Amino acid sequence: MSEAVSFKGNKDGIVLLLDLSVEFESLCQMIVQKLWESRNFLGDHTSLIINSGAIALNDGQRLALKVLLQSLGHEVKYFLPEVPVEGTQKAAEQKISEPKVPDNKVYEPKVSAPKVSAPKTVVPEIPVQTEAEVSSISELADIEHYLTKSALAVRKNIRSGQKISYDGTLIIFGDVNAGAELEAAGHILVLGALRGVAHAGCKGDKKAVIYANQLRSVQLRIADLIARAPDGENTKRNIPEIARIIDNYLVIEEV
Amino acid sequence: MGEVIVVTSGKGGVGKTTTAANIGTGLAAQGKKVVLMDTDIGLRNLDVVMGLENRIVYDIVDIANGNCKLKQGMIKDKRFPELYLIPAAQTKDKNAVNEEQVRAICEELRQEVDYVIVDCPAGIEQGFKNAIAGADRAIVVTNPEVSAVRDADRIIGMLEANGLGNPVLVLNRVRPNMVKQGDMMSVEDILEILAIKLLGVIPDDDNIVISTNRGEPTVLDQQSRSGQAYRNIVKRIMGEEVPLMNLDEQEGFFTRLMKLFKGN
Amino acid sequence: MAGFLDKLFGGSKNSKDVAKDRLKLVLIHDRASLSPTMMENLRKDLVQVISKYLDFDENALDVQMAEQDNMTMLEVNIPVANVKRNSGM
Incomplete structure (x- = not known):
């Protein structure tokens, strides 16, 4: 299997080539790994062109990738193909919303383990901090638990009663x-299922977003806005979603 | 001036939280103004039993430490306008509040509502001391099992030592058929051993599991037997004399069939 | 079936009676148990009182709670060396 995430150069700079036949959530993880492996080659901050081949990425996917790259210290220069075309857009959506195993039909006790089978040395593993242990955030800054100056990556299932700030x-x-x-x-990115409470932009940043492979929180907060899941049966959808503030409303969209 | 009632047991898993939720909801259904307070810091559950977990912003630790006003920390129930929940904190240490703080919260709540129902954590440590700190009376929940009764006895002793004499008993998960066969201690057996006043008996009921799944207290389910038992308990708390329900009238398939025919 | 026959002929007790009896015993102990500090205080007080009347080795004095025939007993063993002649005065 050829690599789903690879680099190429063009006249404008470095291009990140993505194979959209891979599920978007796995793709995100592969991107993180790829960029981590290439950190010496890429340097601290690089503008990357994202090329998704024949199919254009939709808005949500673009946003997710922008956030992902930002949190890794880089940024997106532009996307190729440029604008999602009507026809291809549909194809793209179909591809994304069609998981290989239709797990909404087949009953599987899906204890979705962290799907980090591929990356081995993505980030140094850090112990989950309970609040009592996290004495101050600045203390953490001195430890080598980062991807970049601005992002903390944790490879672990976060369980009830644990809190990461x-x-x-x-x-x-x-x-x-x-x-x-x-x-x-x-921002908060969960490459797994998010069922707990997440508060992005907790110091007031209304541009912060929350991304999760499976967004199943009972409550989400961005800046000073709080959204709670509707009462009654919750729809368990296995699609990546992203939450952000649009016109002072907390909006959740499919990626 | 409201009354503060703590629901406690010593042993875990006997139905404290379920009992607290049902008593609180039942009192609210009778038109009382009620606050349910979860003091099980680190292992909160009253919120999910009540189906209010998606509304939590502040918790008891925030109230105790003045991070929010008491009113802000009271989550409004979705069924009754005068029923509130003060949730425990989940991500904090169980020593995050002390007895003085809980007592102060109870005193403040007492001015506002008719009943404060405090859900106590299992065990006899700080959480227990916190839970009973502001209480006027205590309800001890137990099951007809040796371990649960033994722990209930210990708790009764500790309640008395802390000025909460004369606690009342809720005997939960009684299975009338097993009692009849002599394979489960009866209400009388347990009262003989514990020598305290009985508040009520709850039959073992599948509906409890179902209602907990849904976050809907069974006391509101007119069909369920455990719901009826809780409704009786609520009336007794309010001072009404209600006879114990007959646990034997377990409706079999046959009697139900008969009724169906009669109905036609 | 065996259990049923046992019950029929009164061969064995109901399990609930076994539970009840066991509980009663356990609770007698639970209710009577004194904390180690209380036991130590009791010991000290006993030594004080008894030494007014008897000569004995303080370290050999043994205090414990025990159950016998459904009763809780306080057992005190004191190896006596000498009786004090002028005791009580």
Whole structure:
């Protein structure tokens, strides 16, 4: 299998080539790994062109990738193909919303383990901090637990009663269970299922977003806005979603 | 001036939280103004039993430490306008509040509502001391099992030592058929051993599991037997004399069939 | 079936009676148990009182709670060396 995430150069700079036949959530993880492996080659900050081949990425996917790259210290220069075309857009959506195993039909006791089978040395593993242990955020800054100056990555399932606070963007490789809490001054990305409470932009940043492979929180907070899941049966959808503030409303969209 | 009632047991898993939720909801259904307070810091559950977990912003630790006003920390129930929940904190240490703080919260609540129902954590440590700190009376929940009754006895002793003499008993998960066969201690057996006043008996009921799944206290389910038992308990708390329900009238398939025919 | 026959002929007790009896015993102990500090205080007080009347080795004095025939007993063993002649005065 050829690599789903690879580099190429063009006249404008470095291009990140993505194979969209891979599920978007796995793709995100592969990107993190790829960029981590290439950190010496890329340097601290690089503008990358994202090329998704024949199919254009949709808005949500673009946003997710922008956030992801930002949290890794880089940025997106532009996307190729440029604008999602009507026809191809549909194709793209179909591809994304069609998981290989239709797990909404086939009953599987899906204890979605953190899907980090591929990356081996993505980030140094750090112990989950309970609030009692996190004496101050600045203390953490001295330890080598980062991807970049602005992001903290944690490879662990965060369980009920555990809380992670961070002064930048928080990336979790694993599930965040009900009763667990995430709090970040920047974005929150959960490459797993998010069932606990997440508070992005906790210091007031209304541009902060929350991304999760499976967004199942009973409550989300961005800056000073709080949204709670509707009462009654919750729809368990296995699609990546992103939450952000649009016109002072907390909006959740499919990626 | 409201009354503060703590629901406690010593042993875990006997139905404290379920009992607190049902008594609180039942009192609210009778038109009383009620606050349910979860003091099980680090292992909160009253919120999910009540189906209010998606509304939590502040918790008891925030109230105790003045991070929010008491009113802000009281979550409004979705069924009754005068029923509130003060949730425990989940991500904090169980020593995050002390007895003085809980007592102060109880005193403040007492001015506002008719009943404060305090859900106590299992065990006899700080959480227990916190839970009973502001209480006027205590309800001890137990099951007809040796371990649960033994722990209930210990708790009764500790309540008395802390000025909460004369606690009342809720005997939960009684299975009338097993009692009849002599394989489960009866209400009388347990009262003989514990020598305290009985508040009520709750039959073992599948509906409890179902209602907990849904976050809807069974006391509101007119069909369920455990719901009826809780409604009786609520009336007794309010001072009404209600006879114990007959646990034997377990409706079999046959009697139900008969009724169906009669109905036609 | 065996259990049923046992019950029929009164061969064995109901399990609830076994539970009840066991509980009663356990609770007698639970209710009577004194904390180690209380036991130590009791010991000290006993030594004080008894030494007014008897000569004995303080370290050999043994105090414990025990159950016998459904009763809680305080057992005190004191190896006596000498009786004090002028005791009580």
